[in-house]
Amino acid sequence: MIRIESLSKKYGGRLVVDDVTFAARPGRVTGFLGPNGAGKSTSMRMMVGLTRPLAGHVTIYDRAFSELPNPGREVGVMLDASAQHAGRTGREILTLAQRTMALPTHRVPEMVERVGLTEAAAERRVGTYSLGMRQRLGIAVALIGAPSVLILDEPANGLDPAGIRWMRDLLRAFADEGGTVLLSSHLLHEVEMIADDIVMIGRGRIVSQGPKADLLRTAGTLVRARDTEALERVLRDSGLVTTRTHDGALHTDAEPTVVGLVALESGVALTELRTADGGLEDMFLALTADTPRVGTAA
Amino acid sequence: MSTITVDPIHQEPLDVRSVSLSRVVEVELRKMFDTRAGFWLMASILIAALISTIATIAFAPESDLTFYTFAKAIGFPMTVILPIIAILAITGEWSQRTGLTTFTLVPHRTRVILAKVIASVIVGVASMLIALVFGVAGNVIGPAITGTDRVWDVSIVHFLDIVLGSLISLLLGTALGILFRSTPVALVAYFVISLMVPTLFGLLSANRPGFEDAQRWVDLNYAQSFLFDGTVAGVQWARLAVATTLWLILPALLGLRLAIRSDVK
Numbered sequence: 001m002i003r004i005e006s007l008s009k010k011y012g013g014r015l016v017v018d019d020v021t022f023a024a025r026p027g028r029v030t031g032f033l034g035p036n037g038a039g040k041s042t043s044m045r046m047m048v049g050l051t052r053p054l055a056g057h058v059t060i061y062d063r064a065f066s067e068l069p070n071p072g073r074e075v076g077v078m079l080d081a082s083a084q085h086a087g088r089t090g091r092e093i094l095t096l097a098q099r100t101m102a103l104p105t106h107r108v109p110e111m112v113e114r115v116g117l118t119e120a121a122a123e124r125r126v127g128t129y130s131l132g133m134r135q136r137l138g139i140a141v142a143l144i145g146a147p148s149v150l151i152l153d154e155p156a157n158g159l160d161p162a163g164i165r166w167m168r169d170l171l172r173a174f175a176d177e178g179g180t181v182l183l184s185s186h187l188l189h190e191v192e193m194i195a196d197d198i199v200m201i202g203r204g205r206i207v208s209q210g211p212k213a214d215l216l217r218t219a220g221t222l223v224r225a226r227d228t229e230a231l232e233r234v235l236r237d238s239g240l241v242t243t244r245t246h247d248g249a250l251h252t253d254a255e256p257t258v259v260g261l262v263a264l265e266s267g268v269a270l271t272e273l274r275t276a277d278g279g280l281e282d283m284f285l286a287l288t289a290d291t292p293r294v295g296t297a298a
Numbered sequence: 299m300s301t302i303t304v305d306p307i308h309q310e311p312l313d314v315r316s317v318s319l320s321r322v323v324e325v326e327l328r329k330m331f332d333t334r335a336g337f338w339l340m341a342s343i344l345i346a347a348l349i350s351t352i353a354t355i356a357f358a359p360e361s362d363l364t365f366y367t368f369a370k371a372i373g374f375p376m377t378v379i380l381p382i383i384a385i386l387a388i389t390g391e392w393s394q395r396t397g398l399t400t401f402t403l404v405p406h407r408t409r410v411i412l413a414k415v416i417a418s419v420i421v422g423v424a425s426m427l428i429a430l431v432f433g434v435a436g437n438v439i440g441p442a443i444t445g446t447d448r449v450w451d452v453s454i455v456h457f458l459d460i461v462l463g464s465l466i467s468l469l470l471g472t473a474l475g476i477l478f479r480s481t482p483v484a485l486v487a488y489f490v491i492s493l494m495v496p497t498l499f500g501l502l503s504a505n506r507p508g509f510e511d512a513q514r515w516v517d518l519n520y521a522q523s524f525l526f527d528g529t530v531a532g533v534q535w536a537r538l539a540v541a542t543t544l545w546l547i548l549p550a551l552l553g554l555r556l557a558i559r560s561d562v563k
Contacts, residue, residue, distance in 0.1 A: 026309065049405040050398065050562040061311050066405040069316035077402045083395035087333030093399075096332075099325050100317060100403045114303055125334075141399065146305035169302050178307040 007056035018204035024182040031195030032184040035288040039204040040184040072101040076142030081134040086127030111140040131158025152183040202287035220253040224272035234266040322413035346375035351436035364449035368433040381471030384418040388475030397562040456528035463525035476553030
């Protein structure tokens with residue numbers, strides 16, 4: 001459980017994080033979504049004590065991060081997979097974490113295997129790693145202390161499709177065990193696929209948050225039939241307001257269940273029926289459009 | 299990679315001991331050796347000691363072939379290498395960005411920096427003992443080759459003074475590393491202070507008679523030289539205390555304050 005309360009940070013007179021409040025709950029994957037420069041990384045750095053907040057505070061299971069006696073055993077953190085000494089081997093970086101946390105030595109080879117790095121890769125210097133391998137190593141460092149909370153900044157960055165799938169399954173399994181996962185991403189699709197809860201941030205402020213299902217529900221329903229006119233007619237007859245999308249589907253604010261029942265009763269064969277992803281996407285696109293993209297220090 | 303394994307999740311806070319200072323020291327010591335650059339920097343202590351010993355035997359005039367000559371020859375490269383090691387130990391967390399991991403695993407920056415200081419001093423003392431071994435070996439072998447008498451003209455107290463002098467150089471590197479948190483800036487600052495400031499002070503005191511007395515109190519190099527000569531006594535200790543406060547302790551404290559507040563990105 002991570003609680004973030006009224007967190008704010010100013011850089012050069014500009015509020016980059018502005019009164020951010022949300023919680024990441026056990027058993028759930030919380031996606032911290034926002035365009036580059038929205039304040040995600042700054043917020044995450046404040047959660048783990050790397051940046052001093054202007055105001056507000058963060059607790060992890062009711063304790064501040066700096067009060068955790070051995071933080072690595074409680075919170076696995078990966079803020080930037082590239083922030084490692086290029087001259088150290090993967091195994092050495094894991095060993096440093098293992099020594100710091102006073103863990104048994106067998107955790108090192110275990111983690112190498114768990115994140116899908118080969119023995120040979122673990123012996124190589126990190127300078128030779130691809131971004132995807134660095135992400136895997138970063139996850140290994142985060143997991144080595146068997147924490148119950150994960151804080152990961154853009155963990156899917158640089159992973160290939162198989163890697164993204166692996167990451168998703170891993171975080172899912174971690175949350176299903178009862179762990180708390182907070183991950184950030186600037187990609188809506190990624191968050192939609194992995195997260196249970198979504199916190200959307202733009203220009204330092206939270207613009208939307210809640211369970212993914214709720215956020216998607218507000219977007220309405222997208223439906224297609226072979227006979228669009230007939231469908232349009234029966235929906236209107238049932239009192240639903242519909243609009244036609246540019247590619248010939250119908251959009252309505254009603255729930256998919258309602259639309260499906262109406263179609264069944266009137267005998268209109270549907271070819272597609274799903275929650276429209278427009279709402280979240282539109283909101284996200286609006287954020288992206290007027291947020292200046294500022295380098296990598298998102 | 300086909301199966302996903304997860305450790306059991308604990309919902310209650312763990313009742314674990316906090317990360318002790320000695321553990322952080324151990325990890326920081328390891329970090330000083332575990333990169334190629336770190337390894338060769340450490341190796342260069344041995345190499346420099348070896349070369350200095352051989353060069354002394356080969357080139358020093360027979361009459362000068364005493365233990366003190368070896369001590370000086372081996373000690374000089376130490377005052378160059380040890381501060382570089384000390385600087386890198388501190389600044390690497392920022393310039394290599396490893397601080398992102400270090401300061402989240404131990405979210406107490408003073409403890410981490412203190413551990414780095416202790417680790418650097420351990421390396422410094424160990425290096426001086428290695429230098430001693432080379433010096434003794436040189437002074438046994440050298441006169442045997444030249445057929446001259448062995449002269450053991452460095453007392454234990456003098457050796458300890460030399461160790462202290464070298465540690466002051468090392469800790470100057472540490473202090474500058476903490477203050478600037480940037481490898482190139484700290485390195486340049488170190489060489490400016492150890493090579494250019496003494497010259498500047500020399501010029502000043504030569505041209506401004508009143509400055510000469512003040513220089514003795516603020517010139518770290520001057521204060522240190524009595525340690526290396528083995529002639530430190532009385533007021534020189536006081537001068538050493540003043541100069542180290544000025545060049546080591548104040549920058550380190552200011553740096554610590556900045557380091558604690560700084561963003562680790």
